[in-house]
Amino acid sequence: LAKTTQPISMDSYEGQEVNITCSHNNIATNDYITWYQQFPSQGPRFIIQGYKTKVTNEVASLFIPADRKSSTLSLPRVSLSDTAVYYCLVEGRALTFGSGTRLQVQP
Amino acid sequence: DAGITQSPRYKITETGRQVTLMCHQTWSHSYMFWYRQDLGHGLRLIYYSAAADITDKGEVPDGYVVSRSKTENFPLTLESATRSQTSVYFCASSEEGRGGNTIYFGEGSWLTVV
Incomplete structure (x- = not known):
């Protein structure tokens, strides 16, 4: 199984660009990379998905x-x-999901 | 479009009782999943199903039983609930289990075992 490693938490301020990196050294040839967002008391929801290079949608970019x-x-x-x-x-x-990165955005 | 629904949303039960959490999806997705999320932690896969009558264990299957007699339903049963099973349970579905498919999650079932 491909295992992922992400920073546990990050802090930012409104208006800044935030980059969250995920390591997946054992990724298989057929595996896609998908990011999900989870708010408190809600199920995760899809943000973006990619296989290689760069993908951009209205919410985020994936490199x-x-x-x-x-x-x-x-x-x-x-x-x-x-x-x-x-x-x-x-x-x-x-x-399988990892532990995720808790992003806190400050005013 | 109802999507994926879970019931009950909130449940308090006693140690040793059997509890069943229901999950229903309207998309006819092949794959369905059960995850648990303990307070302040990430998601852990309990069981998943690739199709009706096909189920497989995830990371933390002990103490849980699943069945999938119909494509749209994937109930999760705690045969004899323990306090360590107090958690939020998320059901999810996707068209396929891999290869660029999106997982859609339900709103969660909050279970407290006292």
């Missing part, structure tokens, strides 16, 4: 280097409402 052993979620100009836990998921036979 994946050529060796695919890590990925970086980039949140542009964060706001207070981006305070949440962010999970990096590398799909395997059993879809």
Whole structure:
């Protein structure tokens, strides 16, 4: 199973760009990289997904280097409402989540 | 579009009792999952199912039983609840188990075992 490692927590201020990096050294050829966001008392929800290089949507960007052993979620100009836990998921036979990164955005 | 629904949303039960958490999805997704999330911690996979009548263990299956007689339902049973099973339980579904598919989560079931 591909195991992921993320920072436990990060702090930022409103308007700043936040980059959260996830390490997944044992990623398999067929695995995609997906990021989820979880607010308190809610289930996680999909943010972005990629296989290689760069993916961008209306919420975030995902950067994946050529060796695919890590990925970086980039949140542009964060706001207070981006305070949440962010999970990096590398799909395997059993879809296991890591502990996530707790992002705290300050005014 | 109802999506994925869990019931009950909140449950208090006593040690040793059997408890069943229900999960229903309206998308006809092949895969369904049960996760538990202890306060302040990440998600841990309990069981998952690739299709009706096919289930498999996740990271923390002990003390839990699942069944999947119909594609849309995936109940989770705690045969004899223990205090260590106090947690938030999330049901989820996806079209496939891998390969670029998104997992959709329910709102969670808060279970307290006293």
